[in-house]
Amino acid sequence: MYGEVFVNGSKSHMPYGSYGYVERETELIGSLTVREFLYYSALLQLPGFLFQKRGVVEDAIQAMSLSDYANKLIGGHCYMKGLRSGERRRVSIARELVMRPHILFIDEPLYHLDSVSALLMMVTLKKLASMGCTLVFTIYQSSTEVFGLFDRICLLSNGNTLFFGETLACLQHFSNAGFPCPIMQSPSDHFLRAINTDFDRIIAMCKNWQDDNGDFSAVNMDTAVAIRTLEATYKSSEDAASVETMIFKLTEREGTQLKSKGKAGAATRVAVLTWRSLLVMSREWKYYWLRLILYMILTLCIGTLYSGLGHSLSSVATRVSAVFVFVSFASLLGIAGIPSLLKEIKIYGSEASNQHSGAFVFLLGQFLGSIPFLFLMSISSSLVFYFMVGLRDDFSLLMYFVLNFFMCLLVNEGLMLFIACLWRDVYWTTLTLISLHVIMMLSAGHFRIRNALPKPVWTYPLAYISFHTYSIEGLLENEYLGEVFAVGEVRSISGYEAIRGDYQISPDTSSKWRNMLVLLAMAFGYRLIVYVLLRFGLNKNVSARLLLCHRKNNSSSVEAAGADVQPSSLVSEFHERSGLIDAPLVTYVSPYIPFPSIHPNPKHCRSK
Numbered sequence: 001m002y003g004e005v006f007v008n009g010s011k012s013h014m015p016y017g018s019y020g021y022v023e024r025e026t027e028l029i030g031s032l033t034v035r036e037f038l039y040y041s042a043l044l045q046l047p048g049f050l051f052q053k054r055g056v057v058e059d060a061i062q063a064m065s066l067s068d069y070a071n072k073l074i075g076g077h078c079y080m081k082g083l084r085s086g087e088r089r090r091v092s093i094a095r096e097l098v099m100r101p102h103i104l105f106i107d108e109p110l111y112h113l114d115s116v117s118a119l120l121m122m123v124t125l126k127k128l129a130s131m132g133c134t135l136v137f138t139i140y141q142s143s144t145e146v147f148g149l150f151d152r153i154c155l156l157s158n159g160n161t162l163f164f165g166e167t168l169a170c171l172q173h174f175s176n177a178g179f180p181c182p183i184m185q186s187p188s189d190h191f192l193r194a195i196n197t198d199f200d201r202i203i204a205m206c207k208n209w210q211d212d213n214g215d216f217s218a219v220n221m222d223t224a225v226a227i228r229t230l231e232a233t234y235k236s237s238e239d240a241a242s243v244e245t246m247i248f249k250l251t252e253r254e255g256t257q258l259k260s261k262g263k264a265g266a267a268t269r270v271a272v273l274t275w276r277s278l279l280v281m282s283r284e285w286k287y288y289w290l291r292l293i294l295y296m297i298l299t300l301c302i303g304t305l306y307s308g309l310g311h312s313l314s315s316v317a318t319r320v321s322a323v324f325v326f327v328s329f330a331s332l333l334g335i336a337g338i339p340s341l342l343k344e345i346k347i348y349g350s351e352a353s354n355q356h357s358g359a360f361v362f363l364l365g366q367f368l369g370s371i372p373f374l375f376l377m378s379i380s381s382s383l384v385f386y387f388m389v390g391l392r393d394d395f396s397l398l399m400y401f402v403l404n405f406f407m408c409l410l411v412n413e414g415l416m417l418f419i420a421c422l423w424r425d426v427y428w429t430t431l432t433l434i435s436l437h438v439i440m441m442l443s444a445g446h447f448r449i450r451n452a453l454p455k456p457v458w459t460y461p462l463a464y465i466s467f468h469t470y471s472i473e474g475l476l477e478n479e480y481l482g483e484v485f486a487v488g489e490v491r492s493i494s495g496y497e498a499i500r501g502d503y504q505i506s507p508d509t510s511s512k513w514r515n516m517l518v519l520l521a522m523a524f525g526y527r528l529i530v531y532v533l534l535r536f537g538l539n540k541n542v543s544a545r546l547l548l549c550h551r552k553n554n555s556s557s558v559e560a561a562g563a564d565v566q567p568s569s570l571v572s573e574f575h576e577r578s579g580l581i582d583a584p585l586v587t588y589v590s591p592y593i594p595f596p597s598i599h600p601n602p603k604h605c606r607s608k
Contacts, residue, residue: 006251007258017261020096021354024107027346030075031283034066034091042098043272044356047262060097064090065124086117106137115143122146147188157195162230165239177233179226194226266361273365281373287340288373294333295381302326303388313485317502322389324446327471332437334412338429341420359534363527378406391479400478407519408471414526421533440466450504467522474515477505
């Protein structure tokens with residue numbers, strides 16, 4: 001699919017800040033209040049001073065009638081319910097309003113809303129349109145009251161335009177085609193009934209029931225015939241000709257070009273995302289606080305199980321087992337943070353769709369925000385384990401133990417982020433991570449010394465890509481290198497000789513620091529892979545939404561508006577309305593065609 005974008009009569013890219021796009025299901029941050037959520041969004045989008053952004057946020061709250069909910073948590077907490085679906089929908093629209101766009105695209109603003117919430121939403125959008133913002137949105141069904149608020153509608157079926165024009169003129173168009181709207185029936189219901197092919201299955205059922213259960217003639221309409229008739233009637237109508245003429249005239253006349261609005265710098269975005277991550281992580285107990293509790297319970301269990309080992313030669317094998325169990329099981333418990341990571345990725349995708357965020361600033365903000373909590377978990381767990389098991393009483397050795405375990409948690413967090421980006425599903429992410437952890441534990445050198453592992457697969461590459469190997473090896477080198485054990489009354493052996501039968505370590509005293517560097521490299525390496533996935537993988541799903549394009553579905557092929565389809569909808573509205581001479585409320589009514597998505601640099605439209 002392909003197409004062109006015209007703004008005020010001239011071919012142009014949609015500059016940053018001139019448009020906004022609201023997805024059908026926008027991920028919101030439940031642990032923030034409405035005002036906080038919009039304020040952080042403004043900090044990510046807008047340059048300038050803080051007090052200026054506060055004014056923009058308050059304007060967006062007023063515009064979307066959210067004043068009564070401004071200080072309420074979006075997701076609520078145990079003592080207070082969060083926002084309802086209608087209020088959440090208005091918050092997602094308000095997030096785009098902080099940029100004050102000229103054109104706002106909304107995919108199904110009434111999605112999952114009851115009749116009261118739907119009417120309130122449409123009244124709010126009507127008020128917003130009257131304030132100078134052109135609105136273009138899809139809608140799949142509406143009440144009579146909601147339908148009466150539309151200024152123009154475009155009916156689409158299988159990618160073809162069946163009508164575009166004033167709302168009231170659509171009733172006359174259906175009457176001229178031989179499908180007048182019955183009395184006591186909503187016009188929108190009648191329009192969708194005529195052009196939605198899914199009703200043919202209902203007709204087939206009704207034919208079987210009609211003889212025994214009365215007359216079902218009210219639904220007995222051949223949809224295919226209605227679509228063909230409506231399309232032919234529209235193509236030959238004066239409405240289609242006038243739209244074509246209007247488009248031609250508008251493309252010949254050049255108006256004021258839209259200018260790109262300034263955006264927040266990368267350093268500002270990193271700082272905002274870091275502070276927001278810290279706030280969210282501190283408020284959501286399932287993020288890190290639950291994992292901290294689980295780590296403490298695990299550490300107490302291991303500590304009591306391996307307590308009183310002493311420092312004799314006979315306790316070496318048991319001490320190796322204690323370190324292995326601590327590192328392996330603590331890493332495995334980190335999987336409890338998968339739901340929170342998946343939610344962060346969804347929030348990033350939602351923000352990246354309108355260039356509010358980027359892969360680099362997201363990862364850096366998430367990394368910096370997680371460091372205090374991971375360090376808290378590492379130092380609390382390490383202290384309990386270190387003293388309950390009775391490792392060597394030396395402060396420098398204790399600090400190395402804490403740092404080593406902290407690096408282990410950083411690597412594990414990067415691995416979880418990597419797998420979560422691959423699957424973006426709780427079940428498959430959890431299953432994959434459990435499988436990987438089991439394989440890494442088996443190849444870590446505890447169950448069988450590494451130099452005795454089978455060379456193919458288990459040694460190369462599994463033993464070398466398992467972060468358990470480097471963490472456990474570093475901790476054991478920290479504990480036993482420099483230690484001396486007495487054998488009888490006259491002979492002694494070094495700690496390296498004492499442990500080499502139970503675990504393979506290096507006799508070099510600097511080897512533990514090399515293991516630490518390997519863990520650090522793995523922590524950054526996993527995040528580098530995540531960056532590539534977000535930048536070139538996940539971002540394609542977000543940024544491939546191109547202006548004036550429709551996704552191709554299995555049942556029909558959809559052309560881009562302004563190309564083979566009658567260019568009677570969005571293109572003409574861009575020409576006529578983006579200069580804000582007037583600001584009507586524009587809508588599409590389509591039975592199953594997804595909303596045309598937008599992209600800031602839409603040279604070509606392509607389907608996914």
